[in-house]
Amino acid sequence: GQSLEQPSEVTAVEGAIVQINCTYQTSGFYGLSWYQQHDGGAPTFLSYNALDGLEETGRFSSFLSRSDSYGYLLLQELQMKDSASYFCAPNSGGYQKVTFGTGTKLQVIP
């Protein structure tokens, strides 16, 4: 089976830094993906960690610790447009399905 835990909601101030945590349990693990979804839109891919450590892509960074079954998404220099839902998604590899958790709704306030 598979389980995911993320905070349901996070509020942060524009310009600040926010970290969205994700703990997972899955049978078979190849890496952890992060997706962003704005209200009314489809999810878009943000980042992927196959190995332990930090991956940086502009203002967004993602971290993975395989031994802890834990990862996080770090958003820096928050902008109002970052208000969205963020989903972590463990990949079990190959053609296996990816199941999304309930996600974290981020609200950026002025």
Add this chain to the structure above:
Amino acid sequence: GAVVSQHPSWVICKSGTSVKIECRSLDFQATTMFWYRQFPKQSLMLMATSNEGSKATYEQGVEKDKFLINHASLTLSTLTVTSAHPEDSSFYICSARDVPGSTDTQYFGPGTRLTVL
């Protein structure tokens, strides 16, 4: 990056009619596509996994006779909502998995908003 399209982007239909939604991978071949449904303010719920050339695998609780999935080619999967009812009104999203590699990423279509009157 890989692009996935969906058609139509929105559709309104009468109760009892059938609606077909197409999902296409435009610049890559997708052996596997996924169909999700999302109700307002809820997460994406996986409905089924569509494999090219074989029958779809449905998630528990999803009626395979109501949600017909066909994956006839490596770039096209279709979802047909048969005898649609108002409770089927939702946002339907497909995704396609890129060729398994280092990222194993899913690319999502823009979604189809279905309203059943």
